[in-house]
Amino acid sequence: MTYLYNGDFLTESFRFRSNPEKCIHCGRCIDVCSSQILFEDPEAGGEVRMRPEVDGVCGWAGCYRCQRCMAVCPTGAISILGKDPQDSVTPDQQATADQLAALMRMRRSCRNFLDKEVPREEIDEMLQLLENVPTGSNRQSLEFSVVYEKETMDKLRKLVHDRAFELAEEGVYPGTFNKTDWECQIALEPTRNHGDMFFLNAPHILVVSSPKGVGCWHIDPFLAASWFDLICASRGLGCIIETMPVGALSKMPEVQSLLGIPEDRYFGAILAFGYPAEDFVRGVQREGIMTTHEIKL
Ligand code: SF4
Ligand code: SF4
The missing domain is CATH 3.30.70.20 (Alpha-Beta Plaits)
Structure with missing residues (x-):
């Protein structure tokens, strides 16, 4: 041979x-x-x-x-x-431990976005960085669905919103929500969610999907989401990893299809991102809130 x-x-x-x-x-x-x-x-x-x-x-x-x-x-x-x-x-080009620590402490979920698009070239640069995200067995089978244009985002916003209210009329609520959860979201929508309970009026979303049943398909998208969140923070952009629209889309296969996510692909989170409306001049102080268990054998 x-x-x-x-x-x-x-x-x-x-x-x-x-x-x-x-x-x-x-x-x-x-x-x-x-x-x-x-x-x-x-x-x-x-x-x-x-x-x-x-x-x-x-x-x-x-x-x-x-x-x-x-x-x-x-x-x-x-x-x-x-x-x-x-x-x-x-x-010698990599970030120092102090730089990474500062980035992580400044990072927070963004719930209020400016009505302004991030340039397409910058979004592409960020997506390209995601090619470095670790994936199970280095399969690299993630796919990314992104909304670049605010006009498209506004259409999607209306589509999901209208459909969610139609479904609620039939007693079908996002994800595992019940009637009370749904009514709570409606009550918060005008204030906390700036009139958009699903995407918080963000100009862009990113959906990371993986092939169901292949490798670490249920973990890989979350790793990528977490990395993208930090990439946004490093560029002064706001980002939030959301599960509410995932729950909504789980009842809307036709909208999933529009986003380029067929039924054989899994997505666990949707990232909304854009320029933040609030300027935070301090990071978050969280020291001491986690429980650590030392393992000794
Ligand atoms: S190719 Fe392999 S063996 Fe040769 S110098 Fe590089 S690391 Fe060493
Ligand atoms: S040969 Fe392939 S598996 Fe081995 S170190 Fe190079 S890239 Fe990795």
Whole structure:
């Protein structure tokens, strides 16, 4: 049997390359590989290559596309997925612990948005960052449905609002709500929710979905939602991770379909975001409210 290591097939898929002129044979890429599929090929002068699958032992097809091999190589000898190691960020560029702590303490749920769109280019930049969100087994099968235009958002707002009231007339309420919960939301709508109990009058929403039943499908969207919330905070944007519209949409398959989320995809949260209407000049002080249990065995 002929195996294609760095041949055409891999060129099409993982595009793993190691540059023999740069390789110093330190073995770090082999040790760090999540799938343990790299080896120094004696038939190619010790060049690092992907292993084929032999006798049930995981081969190149098990590559997680995690890029750890490229990230650990001290000489930049490795390229995978067509990436140039020179284009990677480096440790000196990452946020410090203090910067991250300040960001987390300044972050809060936004419940009041300005009537102003975030530029499409900025939303795209934020979405691109979400490609770094960890996903179970690095499946990266999240999909993002986003409303860029406020005009579309206003149409969606009216659609969901009208349909929710129609359903309530029939005794069908959002998610697990009962009649009392629903009436409570109606009472709060003009004040706390600025006339929009579902999307809080935000100019944009983001819905993160995953394929039901595949990998960590019920966790991955929440991780992405949490990251997006922090990305918004880092740019001075307001964001809120909402479950109320999820409950509403669970009774409106036709609206889900309009959002590009077929029934075989799961979404646990909808993020509303935009420029915040309030300027907060202080972060939140929460120290001491969590319970911690030390595990000792
Ligand atoms: S991308 Fe990850 S799994 Fe694939 S070869 Fe590199 S380290 Fe191994
Ligand atoms: S980490 Fe880089 S230098 Fe070290 S063995 Fe792998 S390819 Fe060669």
